[in-house]
Amino acid sequence: MSEAPxxxxxxxxxxxxxxxxxxxxxxxxxxxxxTSTRCIMFQVVLGxxxxxxxxxxFYRLDALILPLVTVAACLIAEAVANxxxxxxxxSLTDGSAIVxxxxxxxxxxxxxxxxMAFIGGVxxxxxxxxxxxGLGQNLFNPAMVGRAFLMICFPAAMGIWTxxxxxxxxxxxxxxxxxxxxxxxxxxxxxxxxxxLWDLFCGRVGGSLGETSALAVLIGGLFxxxxxxxxxxxxxxxxxxxxxxxxIAHRINPEFEGPMFHLFAGSMMFGAFFIATDYVGAxxxxxGRILFGIGVGGLVMTIRLFGAYPEGVMFAILIMNALTPLxxxxxxxTPFGGHVAAAG
Amino acid sequence: MITNTxxxxxxxxxxxxxxxxxxxxxxxxxxxxxxAVPWPKEVVIPFQQHIGAPAQPTVKPRQEVKRGEVIGTxxxxxxxxxxxxxxxxxxxxxxxxxxxxxxVSAVPVQTAEIxxxxxEQDLKDFLQPQGPVKPADLIEPEAIVKAAAEAGLVGMGGAxxxxxxxLKVSPERKIDTVVLNGSxxxxxxxxxxxxxxxxxxxxxxxLMLAMRAVGAPRxxxxxxxxxxxxxxxxxxxxxxxxxxxVAVCAAKYPMGGERQLIPAVLNRVIPTGGLPLDxxxxxxxxxxxxxxxxxxxxxxxxxxxxxxxxxxxxxxGNYYVAIGTPLSHVIEHxxxxxxxxxxxxxxxxMMGVTMPDLSTPVTKGTSGITVLTRDQVVRRQETACIRCGxxxxxxxxxxxxxxxxxxxxxxxxELAKAYDLMACCECGCCSxxxxxxxxxxxxxxxxxxxxxxxxxxxxxxAAKKA
Numbered sequence: 155m156s157e158a159p160x161x162x163x164x165x166x167x168x169x170x171x172x173x174x175x176x177x178x179x180x181x182x183x184x185x186x187x188x189t190s191t192r193c194i195m196f197q198v199v200l201g202x203x204x205x206x207x208x209x210x211x212f213y214r215l216d217a218l219i220l221p222l223v224t225v226a227a228c229l230i231a232e233a234v235a236n237x238x239x240x241x242x243x244x245s246l247t248d249g250s251a252i253v254x255x256x257x258x259x260x261x262x263x264x265x266x267x268x269x270m271a272f273i274g275g276v277x278x279x280x281x282x283x284x285x286x287x288g289l290g291q292n293l294f295n296p297a298m299v300g301r302a303f304l305m306i307c308f309p310a311a312m313g314i315w316t317x318x319x320x321x322x323x324x325x326x327x328x329x330x331x332x333x334x335x336x337x338x339x340x341x342x343x344x345x346x347x348x349x350x351l352w353d354l355f356c357g358r359v360g361g362s363l364g365e366t367s368a369l370a371v372l373i374g375g376l377f378x379x380x381x382x383x384x385x386x387x388x389x390x391x392x393x394x395x396x397x398x399x400x401x402i403a404h405r406i407n408p409e410f411e412g413p414m415f416h417l418f419a420g421s422m423m424f425g426a427f428f429i430a431t432d433y434v435g436a437x438x439x440x441x442g443r444i445l446f447g448i449g450v451g452g453l454v455m456t457i458r459l460f461g462a463y464p465e466g467v468m469f470a471i472l473i474m475n476a477l478t479p480l481x482x483x484x485x486x487x488t489p490f491g492g493h494v495a496a497a498g
Numbered sequence: 499m500i501t502n503t504x505x506x507x508x509x510x511x512x513x514x515x516x517x518x519x520x521x522x523x524x525x526x527x528x529x530x531x532x533x534a535v536p537w538p539k540e541v542v543i544p545f546q547q548h549i550g551a552p553a554q555p556t557v558k559p560r561q562e563v564k565r566g567e568v569i570g571t572x573x574x575x576x577x578x579x580x581x582x583x584x585x586x587x588x589x590x591x592x593x594x595x596x597x598x599x600x601x602v603s604a605v606p607v608q609t610a611e612i613x614x615x616x617x618e619q620d621l622k623d624f625l626q627p628q629g630p631v632k633p634a635d636l637i638e639p640e641a642i643v644k645a646a647a648e649a650g651l652v653g654m655g656g657a658x659x660x661x662x663x664x665l666k667v668s669p670e671r672k673i674d675t676v677v678l679n680g681s682x683x684x685x686x687x688x689x690x691x692x693x694x695x696x697x698x699x700x701x702x703x704x705l706m707l708a709m710r711a712v713g714a715p716r717x718x719x720x721x722x723x724x725x726x727x728x729x730x731x732x733x734x735x736x737x738x739x740x741x742x743x744v745a746v747c748a749a750k751y752p753m754g755g756e757r758q759l760i761p762a763v764l765n766r767v768i769p770t771g772g773l774p775l776d777x778x779x780x781x782x783x784x785x786x787x788x789x790x791x792x793x794x795x796x797x798x799x800x801x802x803x804x805x806x807x808x809x810x811x812x813x814x815g816n817y818y819v820a821i822g823t824p825l826s827h828v829i830e831h832x833x834x835x836x837x838x839x840x841x842x843x844x845x846x847x848m849m850g851v852t853m854p855d856l857s858t859p860v861t862k863g864t865s866g867i868t869v870l871t872r873d874q875v876v877r878r879q880e881t882a883c884i885r886c887g888x889x890x891x892x893x894x895x896x897x898x899x900x901x902x903x904x905x906x907x908x909x910x911x912e913l914a915k916a917y918d919l920m921a922c923c924e925c926g927c928c929s930x931x932x933x934x935x936x937x938x939x940x941x942x943x944x945x946x947x948x949x950x951x952x953x954x955x956x957x958x959x960a961a962k963k964a
Contacts, residue, residue: 175835175855175856176854176855177839177840177841177842177852177853177854177855178840178841178852178875179841179852179853179854180841180852180875180877181852181937181940181943182843182847182848182849182850182851182924182926182939183847183848183849183926183929183930183939184841184843184847184848184850184852184868184870184874184875185520185685185847185848185874185930186878186929186930186932186935187518187520187930187931189888189931189933190933190935191881191884191933191934193933194884194886194933248881250884288882289881289882289884290882290883290884290885290934291882385887433884433885433886433887434884434885436885438885438887438890438898438900438901439887439890439898440887440890440891443887486898486917487890487896487897487898488896489770489895489896489918489921490757490761490767490770490894490895490896491757491767491768491769491770491771491772491895491921492769492770493770493918493921494770494771494915494918494919494920494921495770495771
């Protein structure tokens with residue numbers, strides 16, 4: 155029963171069925187739940203679909219072009235980074251670059267020049283993700299870094315908010331590009347009328363591409379939470395903190411808008427369900443994730459009420475990203491039964 | 499622990515926090531009654547089928563042995579004797595690969611003929627022995643421990659810890675409860691389920707003896723809710739004993755782990771590094787309990803066991819097998835392997851050990867043989883950790899598996915220990931849920947092994963100096 159060394163054990167057995175059969179050897183567990191990184195990422199994309207549909211409804215063509223441009227930019231940057239690092243291109247299909255591109259697009263003004271969006275996409279992947287070592291290694295949320303880059307480079311363009319095409323105007327607004335103040339901008343400027351809560355909830359207000367309709371965000375976001383793709387902890391931590399913060403501020407000074415306004419305005423909902431739940435930049439510990447959400451919610455409200463910017467989700471996320479390693483260190487759970495006694 | 503308590507109050511089922519819910523695949527064998535496997539031409543009986551010192555061989559080659567005769571005596575206190583499981587003639591000593599992954603010395607025995615009637619009668623006696631027995635209260639605890647030691651009983655759920663050591667509780671320890679572990683949380687396996695259905699009376703008898711041995715006034719039979727027939731059978735069998743109750747547990751992996759079962763059933767947490775003894779509990783497995791009843795009442799040693807053979811075999815089922823029977827013989831009896839069989843696991847798929855070939859014999863701790871097909875075998879590309887936190891959310895011991903595994907991967911044992919490397923129970927929930935295909939528990943296991951080696955080295959160096 156001498157076998158040629160080049161023949162693998164399996165082949166040899168196939169040829170000689172009477173010989174002792176040999177089997178694969180591996181370490182337990184021998185079953186897997188079947189979820190994969192790709193599966194998670196594409197579920198996030200699925201969760202983003204309602205937002206995209208709402209954006210298409212409100213902003214028409216812009217909502218088609220912008221996400222495609224950013225996703226393309228992210229994929230190209232990922233491919234180039236892979237090539238420069240001498241790695242295979244498998245990471246293109248894991249869906250993470252697509253998610254980054256979509257999140258970025260949905261956080262941009264609808265009327266943004268596509269070349270700027272492209273730059274934002276490239277920066278997101280190249281500067282925020284690839285140079286840290288790719289998937290899972292980045293300290294900061296790539297999409298938020300890309301957006302911050304655009305805010306610095308193109309401050310004017312990043313402050314133009316197109317009026318959404320709403321039911322009432324379908325007939326008379328053939329050309330888009332009518333600008334208006336965002337609700338949060340309106341809240342800072344006493345001369346502008348504040349939209350009704352219902353308009354805020356549905357999204358008939360100015361704002362970033364994917365964030366204006368709290369309803370669409372809720373549909374997509376709750377889908378992710380129920381699928382256990384998004385953790386409920388940062389979502390609840392962020393929204394509850396923002397709500398309480400806004401309620402107290404409103405009680406002390408009624409000139410501040412109420413808590414419901416703040417929950418539905420700007421990227422609060424979008425940030426809670428889709429950005430604060432980003433795995434990589436948030437702590438891995440259960441308590442840490444609640445703290446992360448609380449931190450984001452508190453910072454958003456602080457920036458909104460007292461800062462120079464009308465919106466603060468981006469800065470809040472980036473600041474909390476920076477604090478993540480510290481939070482994680484503070485919140486290491488005590489094992490069931492206590493820590494291992496210091497022995498040997 | 500709070501949500502846990504609420505959950506168990508709402509559903510009236512015992513549950514522990516975290517863990518996973520793999521599909522149980524038990525439908526393949528749950529309705530297959532236990533069937534006796536004829537003796538093979540030759541059994542190979544390893545001298546080490548337990549944790550502790552190997553047994554000392556007492557037989558010579560070409561010696562006639564009778565079924566039940568001692569062929570190896572215990573090699574220390576934490577050890578167990580080994581008995582001939584068949585009538586026959588011994589061969590020259592050899593070595594076999596055991597589930598632990600090491601080769602141990604073993605003796606082959608050429609078996610004599612056994613008729614089908616004898617075989618079936620033997621199975622019947624094993625499941626429902628007839629004849630009067632002494633009430634457990636009238637038997638001295640020492641006698642029970644002695645009988646367990648002489649019968650070579652070990653934990654038959656797979657842990658293979660010598661039973662007499664477990665039952666010999668020092669007088670200053672107060673044990674108030676014996677938990678009969680009938681949870682059988684591993685997917686695929688149904689042997690304990692079948693034993694509880696077909697041998698309920700004998701299993702309860704074993705529990706009564708274990709309670710008597712450790713002086714526990716209370717016995718709890720823990721069964722997962724995916725075994726309704728076993729729950730009914732055990733309830734009926736325990737009806738006459740007010741000190742014994744049946745606790746229905748939620749079907750969840752790893753319910754059968756002591757560190758999960760005791761919190762679930764009794765709401766007591768075993769301290770890390772401690773034993774069930776530390777919280778006044780002794781846990782015995784269903785098959786061990788049955789074997790204990792036989793050891794005490796009929797002086798019958800551990801020479802046979804029931805195991806589940808399942809997966810890619812033609813006739814999956816629950817089989818009554820003589821210890822030392824090669825896997826190949828059991829599988830042949832069950833119609834052989836299917837063509838796409840690729841991996842043979844001793845035990846269940848979550849914690850079982852794969853065997854490279856089928857010459858390995860069934861030992862006292864072999865609770866099942868699970869055969870996976872080529873498509874089922876998990877062979878995944880390890881990709882980067884995306885910090886999704888699933889391993890942290892599912893770790894039943896509340897560890898941070900990804901942190902430990904990364905530390906081990908980067909050979910930073912100190913960091914791994916800072917994340918409580920040694921507390922890991924190796925249940926594998928982390929690897930099971932990992933979307934990045936990281937063999938998390940495998941890294942942790944290798945880290946634990948490295949730490950054990952380091953400790954051994956340190957000890958050796960200290961000894962050299964002294």
